[in-house]
Amino acid sequence: MKIKSLWKPALALLIAIALWELATKLFQIEVWLLPAPSTIAQEMVIVFPAFLPHMLATIKLVLVGFSSAIVLGIIVATLLHIFPTAREIVMPFLIISQNIPTIVLAPLFMIWFGLGDFPKYLIIAMTAFFPITIATLDGFGQTNRDLMHYMQMMGATKKQTFFKLQLPDAVPSIFSGIKIAATYSVMTAVVAEWLGAQKGIGVFMTLSASSYRTSRVFVAIVVTIILSLAFFGLFLALEKWFTRWKRNEGAQ
Amino acid sequence: MTLQIQQLHHSFGEKKILSDVSFTVENGEFVSILGPSGSGKSTLFHLIGGILKPEQGNILLNNRDITNQSGHMSYMPQSPSLFPWRTVLQNAMLGSELAGIADEAKAIDLLQKANLGEMIQAYPSQLSGGMKQRVAFVRALLSPQPLICLDEPFSALDSFTKKEMQQWLLKTWEAYDKSILFITHDIEEALFLSDHVIILSTNPATVKASIKVPFKRPRDEQLFLSEEFLHWKRKVVEALKE
Ligand SMILES: Nc1ncnc2c1ncn2[C@@H]1O[C@H](COP(=O)(O)OP(=O)(O)OP(=O)(O)O)[C@@H](O)[C@H]1O
Ligand SMILES: [Mg+2]
Numbered sequence: 001m002k003i004k005s006l007w008k009p010a011l012a013l014l015i016a017i018a019l020w021e022l023a024t025k026l027f028q029i030e031v032w033l034l035p036a037p038s039t040i041a042q043e044m045v046i047v048f049p050a051f052l053p054h055m056l057a058t059i060k061l062v063l064v065g066f067s068s069a070i071v072l073g074i075i076v077a078t079l080l081h082i083f084p085t086a087r088e089i090v091m092p093f094l095i096i097s098q099n100i101p102t103i104v105l106a107p108l109f110m111i112w113f114g115l116g117d118f119p120k121y122l123i124i125a126m127t128a129f130f131p132i133t134i135a136t137l138d139g140f141g142q143t144n145r146d147l148m149h150y151m152q153m154m155g156a157t158k159k160q161t162f163f164k165l166q167l168p169d170a171v172p173s174i175f176s177g178i179k180i181a182a183t184y185s186v187m188t189a190v191v192a193e194w195l196g197a198q199k200g201i202g203v204f205m206t207l208s209a210s211s212y213r214t215s216r217v218f219v220a221i222v223v224t225i226i227l228s229l230a231f232f233g234l235f236l237a238l239e240k241w242f243t244r245w246k247r248n249e250g251a252q
Numbered sequence: 253m254t255l256q257i258q259q260l261h262h263s264f265g266e267k268k269i270l271s272d273v274s275f276t277v278e279n280g281e282f283v284s285i286l287g288p289s290g291s292g293k294s295t296l297f298h299l300i301g302g303i304l305k306p307e308q309g310n311i312l313l314n315n316r317d318i319t320n321q322s323g324h325m326s327y328m329p330q331s332p333s334l335f336p337w338r339t340v341l342q343n344a345m346l347g348s349e350l351a352g353i354a355d356e357a358k359a360i361d362l363l364q365k366a367n368l369g370e371m372i373q374a375y376p377s378q379l380s381g382g383m384k385q386r387v388a389f390v391r392a393l394l395s396p397q398p399l400i401c402l403d404e405p406f407s408a409l410d411s412f413t414k415k416e417m418q419q420w421l422l423k424t425w426e427a428y429d430k431s432i433l434f435i436t437h438d439i440e441e442a443l444f445l446s447d448h449v450i451i452l453s454t455n456p457a458t459v460k461a462s463i464k465v466p467f468k469r470p471r472d473e474q475l476f477l478s479e480e481f482l483h484w485k486r487k488v489v490e491a492l493k494e
Contacts, residue, residue, distance in 0.1 A: 150333045153301040154395070155323020156350050164346070168337050245337045245375040 035215040040222065043215040055223060057199035061117065061189045062231065065124025069185075070178060072125065073132030080133075081140040081166075094134055102127040103188060106195050120192045127188045128181035135177025139170025175239040182235045186228040190220075201227075253279045253314060253398040253431055255300075260309035262295060263456075269295050271456040273309075277399065277431050277448075284434045284442035286488070287452030293435045294330075296457070297401050300433070301325060313399070325433075326395035328402040332384035334376040340387050341372045347395030355394075362390050366424070382413040389421060393428060401433045406441070418444055419473060426470060439488050443467075444475060451491050461491040 017037050023029070024036040031039060044051075080087040102123060109119035143166050151161045193202025201220050208216035255277040262270040269292040277283045287293050298304040300311055302322035311319045318324045326347055334343045344363055345354045363372055366386045376384060385405055392400045406414045418441060425432060436442050442449045443465055451460045465484065467475060475481055 146329065146331050146333045147335060150327065150329055151350075152303045152322065153298075153325075153327040153329070153401075154347060154350055155302065155321075160350055164349075165335070168335070171337070243337075246377065 032212045032214045035218060040215050040218045044219045044222070047216060047219060051204060051219065051223070054199050054201050054204040055227075057197075058186070058189050058193065058201040059227065061120055061193075061200065062124060062185055062227075064117075065121040065189065066128050066182070066185050066231075068121065069125040069128035069132055069181065073129050073177070074136055074174065076129075077133045077136035077140065078162075080137060087137070091137075094130060098130050098134065102130075103191055106192050110195055115196045115198075120189065120197065123192045124185055124188050128178075128185050131180045132174070132177040135180070136170060136174045138177075139173025140166050142173075143169050171242055172239075175235065175242065178235050179232065179239070182232050183228065186224060186231055190224055253277075254312075255399055255431065255433070256310075256312040256315075257296075257300070258310045258312065260296070260299060260311070261307045262292075262299060262304065263307060264295075268456040270299075270306075271458050273452075273457065273459055275448075275450050275459060275462060277433055279398075280429055280431055281448065282425070282432045282434065282446045283448045283450060284436055284446040285450050285452060286436060286439065286442045286492075287457060288437060288454050291452050291454040292457040293452065294403055297327075297403055297433075297435065300401060301327060324397060324399070326392045326397040326400045328388050328392040328400065328405050330403045330405070330407065332376070332381075332388040334379075334384055334387055334391075336376050339373050339375060340368060340379070343376065343387055344390045344394060347391045351396045353396055359390070359394055362394065362424075363387075366390055366420070381409055382417055385409065385417060386420065389424070393424065393430070398429075399431045399433065401435075403435045404437070405434075407436070407438070414441075415473065421445070422469075422471060439485055439492075440476065443481065443484055443488065444471065449488060451488065460494065463488060463491065 021036050106123050109122055113119040151165055190202040193200035197203050205220040257275050260270055260273040299306050302320050305320040313324055344359045348354045406417050446465050449463045453460045
């Protein structure tokens with residue numbers, strides 16, 4: 001692990017938080033403008049029981065939306081890989097769509113599908129879907145040629161070649177797509193909740209903001225950051241496990 | 253098993269690579285194909301493996317035409333081509349798995365005999381070059397096909413490992429009833445291993461000579477030092493020069 005190399009940035013972060021604390025005391029900044037870190041921490045402890053259901057709602061949103069995106073992304077990439085004509089038609093749209101922030105479609109989805117969970121699943125899944133599909137297709141497209149040659153010479157069927165070679169060979173690519181998508185999926189969920197929901201970190205945020213409870217907004221921000229990192233970390237760990245065959249320095 | 257290569261011709265574009273190549277591999281025979289780099293040896297394997305279609309000529313297995321059909325031979329490529337996400341054991345079983353007859357006990361037994369017993373659960377990235385080649389050969393041996401084609405399997409190894417591997421290969425193969433077609437550009441290797449050495453010329457490749465090697469089996473490294481070996485080596489060198 002590279003824990004040792006992390007102490008410098010960690011120290012810098014601590015100093016920044018200390019300066020922030022000092023500045024709010026020194027310049028007597030209004031708490032509704034910028035609360036001190038200590039105030040935010042206190043608020044977090046107090047508000048946590050009320051906040052928890054919102055947090056769980058967002059976690060559920062992300063988990064359901066994101067796992068559908070993974071499954072769909074891999075299936076669609078597989079289909080596009082099997083049918084080259086379909087791939088030729090769809091690929092330009094896939095690439096262009098990556099440059100459109102899918103969140104702009106959120107209001108439309110709300111109109112079409114109401115304020116329930118479904119339109120939000122759809123938004124999260126769509127945002128994550130494209131990078132995962134493209135990375136997976138990319139992985140299928142660059143199958144190791146020596147291994148492919150072996151499979152051909154051995155007379156492997158198309159199905160065997162796909163499941164025994166192309167799919168496992170694409171796993172690192174699939175994970176690179178998943179990791180890109182994972183970094184912003186919590187954020188997407190929170191923004192989607194701004195547009196209307198019963199529960200969720202985004203709802204908690206807008207409610208707190210409209211009543212100028214700034215420290216609560218900060219609580220929501222901090223939790224969103226922590227969740228994003230945790231989510232990314234989860235897939236980092238999964239990737240480590242799925243690619244454990246890669247040479248791990250010295251070990252074993 | 254009998255493999256017959258009959259008047260095979262092949263070109264890439266305008267360039268003629270193989271011209272009128274014919275030879276036969278009998279049951280249980282070890283046949284080497286000796287030829288300079290770029291002469292078309294790998295191309296010949298691709299034709300036998302069925303992933304290329306010859307311009308002319310036929311490939312018969314037990315008198316049945318298998319031209320342009322894959323899956324009739326087991327194959328060991330020049331690079332070990334082990335699947336990095338599979339353990340040694342899973343790699344060894346791949347060939348038989350493709351044929352639908354994976355037998356784990358047999359694979360473990362053969363890996364143990366190849367001195368890889370401790371590495372069964374290791375991944376290819378943890379193996380040395382020689383170990384990888386042994387796994388690749390075990391994989392080829394476990395595949396059910398009666399003919400194994402090896403494309404310069406030891407050319408990337410250092411000379412010590414290479415000698416060791418040649419002896420190991422012979423010992424392992426002798427316990428089996430399989431025929432081997434072996435590509436090499438190493439004269440000593442061809443003589444030490446084979447019953448027949450087929451010498452190819454370049455541009456385009458044709459069979460220059462087919463030499464029957466008379467050494468008795470089992471063979472060991474003493475053979476390399478014998479007068480007889482030197483005599484045959486000279487013969488092959490002369491045949492190559494012609
Ligand atoms: N797919 C291909 N398309 C065009 N030319 C090819 C192709 N494959 C091989 N060649 C050419 O055919 C010739 C023979 O190639 P081949 O790989 O069969 O040689 P080789 O005897 O196996 O050589 P080496 O000992 O270096 O492996 C070479 O000149 C090569 O450039
Ligand atoms: Mg070659």
